[in-house]
Amino acid sequence: MGAIETKLQELGVELGESKAPVGNYLGCKRVGDLLFVSGRVSELKGEVGTDVTFEAAKEAARNTMLLILAIIKNDITDLDHIKGVVKLQGFIRSAPQFTKQPQVLDGASDLLISLWGEEGRHARTATGVNQLPFGASLQLDLILQMR
């Protein structure tokens, strides 16, 4: 078992099963040492701030990142090929008065940093939107640096 999967086990979390894209696109695409990862929506559905609480959304951000890691592993076979995290983009389906998008994304960022340490630290953009595929509560995409 690789170093990253060992850390996941120590954290007591499982990657779960990789899911196929819901359209004519790839889970991720590599160019040079950059890996561009497709946007993935949370399994959690509903508008954050009304249907869904802040706490539930933050937990969904972490869970969605685990789903993304499962998709990446399915493509690149070993998460240890990832050197670090470059950029995280998050879209939060936001009620008109909900403005804690950055705090929601910390659910995903904290996980990445606990797995990759200093190399896991990343640039980030957290944006509110009015709707997402499948009525999901949030959507994440990533740029990673590969070894």
Added chain:
Amino acid sequence: MGAIETKLQELGVELGESKAPVGNYLGCKRVGDLLFVSGRVSELKGEVGTDVTFEAAKEAARNTMLLILAIIKNDITDLDHIKGVVKLQGFIRSAPQFTKQPQVLDGASDLLISLWGEEGRHARTATGVNQLPFGASLQLDLILQMR
């Protein structure tokens, strides 16, 4: 005529005329072997799911990609200089209940793959938004890999 333009002719589609940016920016910018392409809105206007049907939006995604290819050709002169597609980002102006953003984007992705084959396959993010420049129905931007 280059290979990509020959394929466009076989598909029975025309690039049409390149349009100038609507502000102080470039159609695309190259750095190393990556070409970052500016967001372009559809000529189709209106909210998808109310003013505009799903089918019209999907067709608009394809047409907007043709417009983007015209803009790129105007900049790089020959579409054969493009090696493949890295990442497509799409913003769909969505009615409160409209959640088929990925299926709309397939209109653009299908075209890219029919032109560049396996190298045309790409990572992608499909997001709903409440408004776009000129009241357009959707907006696409791209990262391409150059030869």
Added chain:
Amino acid sequence: MGAIETKLQELGVELGESKAPVGNYLGCKRVGDLLFVSGRVSELKGEVGTDVTFEAAKEAARNTMLLILAIIKNDITDLDHIKGVVKLQGFIRSAPQFTKQPQVLDGASDLLISLWGEEGRHARTATGVNQLPFGASLQLDLILQMR
């Protein structure tokens, strides 16, 4: 004083103080010769087109870019290490009928071009959204090319 800071002085503007990220992320992250800069919201709050005028939003785009440059300088110590601007992404918190997102972003693009000249010209995407962190009026992120 470096060339870019001299130009800032000639323009009569100050960078102001760098601000720390509002969550578990970095101000910017470098990979190869690309610098990915985190999204930053404007100090100006409110929906553009209702709470906030177009003119105020355009000025806020310029001011937010100055804030971003202060953050970058804090990280890389000298703005002269920046070779040019690759891509600007802007999210404008838009009233239902507000569609001048590109013209708002010109406030940021004009500044970049006045500082870096031809190398400051960039690809760009201007999108409307319904809400942003802290209720801000707009949010900008950047990809830069480093020397």
